[in-house]
Amino acid sequence: MKRDILVACTLALLFAVAGAIAQQRLETIVTLCDNETEIVIAGLKPGQALEHGAAFQVADRFMDEWKKKNPGSNWIMAMNMKPGPPIAMQVRRTAAAEPVSATKQAGVYSGFTAADEFIWKTELDKFVAEGNRIFHDAQAVGGTIGVSCDMCHPNAANTHPETYPKYQVQMQKVALLRDMINWCIQHPAKGKPLADDDPKLRAMEAYIMAQRAGKAMEPGKH
Amino acid sequence: MPAKHKSVETKWYEAREAVMRTVPHLGRRDFFNVMGASAAAIMAKGLLPPHSFQLVEVAHAQAPKPEKFTFAYVSDTHLYSPKLNDQFIRAAMRAVEDVNRLDPQPDFVLFGGDLAQLGAKEELDIGRQILKDLKAPLRMMVGEHDWYLDMGDQWRDYFGKETYSFDHKGVHFVVLMSVMEKDFWTARGLTPEQRMKTVAGLDNSTQSAFEVGAPQRQWMSDDLAKVDKKTPVVVFSHSPLYKYYRNWNFWTDDADEVQAILKKFDNVTVIHGHTHQVLSNRIGNINFHGLLSTAWPWPYAPEGLPKLTVAMDRSNPFSPLDGCGDGRIDMNADGLADMIYNLWERNPMTVPASYLKSLGKTNLPSATMLKTY
Numbered sequence: 001m002k003r004d005i006l007v008a009c010t011l012a013l014l015f016a017v018a019g020a021i022a023q024q025r026l027e028t029i030v031t032l033c034d035n036e037t038e039i040v041i042a043g044l045k046p047g048q049a050l051e052h053g054a055a056f057q058v059a060d061r062f063m064d065e066w067k068k069k070n071p072g073s074n075w076i077m078a079m080n081m082k083p084g085p086p087i088a089m090q091v092r093r094t095a096a097a098e099p100v101s102a103t104k105q106a107g108v109y110s111g112f113t114a115a116d117e118f119i120w121k122t123e124l125d126k127f128v129a130e131g132n133r134i135f136h137d138a139q140a141v142g143g144t145i146g147v148s149c150d151m152c153h154p155n156a157a158n159t160h161p162e163t164y165p166k167y168q169v170q171m172q173k174v175a176l177l178r179d180m181i182n183w184c185i186q187h188p189a190k191g192k193p194l195a196d197d198d199p200k201l202r203a204m205e206a207y208i209m210a211q212r213a214g215k216a217m218e219p220g221k222h
Numbered sequence: 223m224p225a226k227h228k229s230v231e232t233k234w235y236e237a238r239e240a241v242m243r244t245v246p247h248l249g250r251r252d253f254f255n256v257m258g259a260s261a262a263a264i265m266a267k268g269l270l271p272p273h274s275f276q277l278v279e280v281a282h283a284q285a286p287k288p289e290k291f292t293f294a295y296v297s298d299t300h301l302y303s304p305k306l307n308d309q310f311i312r313a314a315m316r317a318v319e320d321v322n323r324l325d326p327q328p329d330f331v332l333f334g335g336d337l338a339q340l341g342a343k344e345e346l347d348i349g350r351q352i353l354k355d356l357k358a359p360l361r362m363m364v365g366e367h368d369w370y371l372d373m374g375d376q377w378r379d380y381f382g383k384e385t386y387s388f389d390h391k392g393v394h395f396v397v398l399m400s401v402m403e404k405d406f407w408t409a410r411g412l413t414p415e416q417r418m419k420t421v422a423g424l425d426n427s428t429q430s431a432f433e434v435g436a437p438q439r440q441w442m443s444d445d446l447a448k449v450d451k452k453t454p455v456v457v458f459s460h461s462p463l464y465k466y467y468r469n470w471n472f473w474t475d476d477a478d479e480v481q482a483i484l485k486k487f488d489n490v491t492v493i494h495g496h497t498h499q500v501l502s503n504r505i506g507n508i509n510f511h512g513l514l515s516t517a518w519p520w521p522y523a524p525e526g527l528p529k530l531t532v533a534m535d536r537s538n539p540f541s542p543l544d545g546c547g548d549g550r551i552d553m554n555a556d557g558l559a560d561m562i563y564n565l566w567e568r569n570p571m572t573v574p575a576s577y578l579k580s581l582g583k584t585n586l587p588s589a590t591m592l593k594t595y
Contacts, residue, residue: 136423136426145302145306145307145309146302146306146307146339147307150423150424150425151424151518152518152519152520152521152539153521154424154425154469154470154520154521155425155469155470155524157521157523157524158521158594158595160595163595170538170540183539184539187540187542188539188542221595222592
């Protein structure tokens, strides 16, 4: 696990040079993805990539700094348990991992690194897991008769999100998946419909769609 | 109720009664004419008549030698406390009324398990009360929703042993407790309520697979040792005694061992609850039939559906009782069972034994209109 964290942080370091940059003094200040811990790397130009070995050393320094501040803590647990809104663990610059060659294009939205994908997947999984929780909890979904979504839709089966939007004959209008989720909350679960931007509704949409990964989109299918 | 506001149901019963009143006055030839005409009308509507349509009962009367009989079923009622949710209670009561209206009455009624939703005494109480209204004798089977709060204590107190056998008109019946799970709760420190909720979640992968278990298999071998191989055997199990879909426990882990115990018999039928859907299968010498739930239908699993299953039509979420129902089982003279699914919101569906025994070559059940997604 420690190795994974190191790799993630190292890769983030290679390309995520953020914070204050003092160009004249030829040093770079890098912020760890807890958004607090900072260290100064002397002799590194902004935008310049560290060599692999040097980057690992910086990552080790980061982890040592963090552990000093948080004795006895585990990084992943601490990040997951942190109160308040989820930490913006974004990578601010995503220059290509290898030196940009003449044949490759480079831009802010290209050349995702393993660190990027690790972070994105972690964030998505958390969102889907929250949807999973609500989907399986009669009270969380706001039902009043002890009926939860999974009772008719184990693993979100028979929700077919890929067929929305479609004309829902019984509603006499074109419905989105969220309309159908809300219908189920109101009728089988006997609860109050959620607002379109309700975090619970958003999370459930994410969970339902994640269960149908790989299905072809077929809006309008009956 | 004022006479001018008769419901469709009332009108139907009045029309039926009127026909029935005239039946005793018909001569033999007239009777066959009437029945033939009704059968033709049904065929013209494109409905497959349930197998025990009166013509069949007449055949029974003329040839009394083989023991034909029927029994009915109600299954998977998933009752809640009446204070929390009465819709499943009303559905269970409807099933009891259905069965009580069967004419002739079934020899007995099988309850297919999952009487309660979370095994609570209050839930079992209301269930027991509702089932008391059945006119025909009741044969109980236990399901995982009845069991995992107190490991079956309350259920046994009300309904007796969970594993037993009996003989009826030449058929040997075996009732199993097929939803044993390996202990996943002690190591996790779960309370009885948490254990029950875990098992109640169909897609909850914390639980272990259902099994009949070695002690019960031994009991079954001993019980069947005394039974002649020509005797038809019918096994009631809550979970399907084969491997359909592990993730939802549409599955019995030691199904192969149980099937092996049944191998010596010429005709075996397994009737199971738990799957809440029309489900048919044949493995070796065994026909398998799933039961409908009165509470809600389960979707077909994403894989593993037996090829012989003619799926029931996709259920309409806007109609709370669609895909639910009860049904009847007609035991043929050869000891195999025809399954009649009494789907509440649509035409009945018959899955004859001959369809399964011919591996789908004859007597196909009616096809679905809309495929599942």
